[in-house]
Amino acid sequence: MSAVRGTRRPWVVVASVALLFTGSVPAASLSSAPAAAPRNVILLIGDGMGDSEITMARDHSVGAEGRLAMDELPATGAYVTSSVDGRGRPDYVTDSAAGATSWATGHKTVNGRVSKTHDTNRPLPTLLELAKRQGLATGSVTTASVADATPAALTSHVTDRSCKGPADMASCPADLRAAGGAGSVVEQAVALRPDVLLGGGADLFAQQVTDGPDRGRTVLEQARARGYQVVRDRAELGAAAPDRPVLGLFAPDNVPAEWTGRPAVAGGTPAQRCTKSNPARPAGTPTLVEETRAALKLLTARNERQKDRGKGFFLQVEGAGIDDRAHDADPCGQVGETVAFDRAVRVALDYAAEHGNTLVVVTADHGHASQIVPVDARPAGRSTTLVTDEGGQMQVAYGSGAVDDVQEHTGTQVRVAARGPRAEEVRGVHANTALFGTLGRALGLRPSIGATPPPGDAGR
Secondary structure, X not given: OOOOOOOOOOOOOOOOOEEEOOEEEOHHHHHHOOOOOOOEEEEEEEOOXXXXXXXXXXXXXXXXXXXOHHHHOXXXXXXXXXEEOOOOOEEOOOOHHHXXXXXXXXXXXXXXXXXXXXXXXXXXXXXXHHHHHOOOXXXXXXXXXXXXXXXXXXXXXXXXXXXXXXXXXXXXXXXXXXXXXXXXXXXXXXXXXXXXXXXXOHHHHOOEOOOOOOOOOXXXXXXXXXXXXXXOOHHXXXXXXXXXOEEEEOOOOOOOOOOEOOOOEEOOOOOEXXXXXXXOOOOOOOOHHHHHHHHHXXXXXXXXXXXXXXXXXXXXXXXXXXXXXXXXXXXXXXXXXXXXXXXXXXXXXXXXXXXXXXXXXXXXXXXXXEEEEOOOOOOXXXXXXXXXXXXXXXXXXXXXXXXXXXOOOXXXXXXXXXXXXXXXXXXXXXXXXXXXXXXXXXXXXXXXXXXXXXXXXXXX
16 A cells, blocks of 8 residues: 555557566467356455565464464466566555556556556556456445555556545656646546446646646546435445446545554563554444445345356455555554455455355565564564464564554565466466456457557567
8 A cells, every 4th residue: 555655548458468577478369268257357456465564464363373364365476576667677565556567567666656567657557447448347345545556547548546536746747637647546436437446546636737637626526527426424325326337435544453452662562462443433333244235235236236247256355454554564454454364364264165266366466564573583674572372472563664654565475375267377476467368368358459559568
């Protein structure tokens, strides 16, 4: 989430390519599954959820011998998470924008850029755009702002991830509609009209559109004019109908974390058990589990209502608070968000078991700062001690940033695990761009006939 701290686009959708270390895979390979067969994909992204973050949540919540829902997926592999610089050379620590662009488009890009090429800054077609164009239902769920880097990579194309709303375009002059661009992240997301878009970011939708046919309207007014039903809390989400797209805005910016506790500090803290509540979280705020259930219900109903029923859907679910809390060395917030994310994984697995022919993939965009160290160690940075599910003590250290500053991402490879059609494709060690091909084939996506691939970073 954080940095290392239905309208036609003005460009032609080009043939998509999944990039591996050995080169680019032809986009035609996306069409290996029969187009008429239903293909559902639920992609769950734990932002900043490296193996250390998973282990920390497991030990605290179910114990070292316990197992999380994400541990049950039978096909397991690893993704290398590096991004690239403007010349296509490896940048060993990715941010969420470049990380999400990798699986959303099959291309690596520079940190901070959202679904645009690393060298020519051209838009790249995304999985959600391709799925929508082919008639599938589509959705994106997050605990961050709906304009944050990970959800933005599916719905928009901007030079810099900071260009979230029409008042935030200083770093993206070429993306201004007056310059021939598609506008800010939220403007592009509204124009694309995914069937379900849930998360935070209400303040962005209060911004006024500055150019184009919607000039003078707020982005929220723009959304309503395009048919969105806007929901603000748990009750309204539960009452949403599948006949129109649903925009859920549950916080001004990011949705507050579900758990609280003492943050890590220099020299450590007394042993603590996390508090499974947060007084700063407004009543009526839906949990990630509730958002995921609602999205699946809406997408299933939406799919059944469409003219050519049974095409399926693509849904991305992001547990964004794992990353957000790790940046602030907040172990209880981080663990609580990982547990909340794992419960959403359980919802996805239960859905797949009931409905069949659904691929569930769980992975992360990058690792983060938390490390489990011996209880008698004296870390140089911030640290805390958590009481585990077994009643033991686990010391967690944060040392990827200064003691008084934000903690940073790491360049570690991350886990990817899957269940369902094509799950076996995640086994082994791959570039994170490989996920684009796996998901596209599972959805039965077909590239545009006669289109040419964009220039870019093939082979990296």
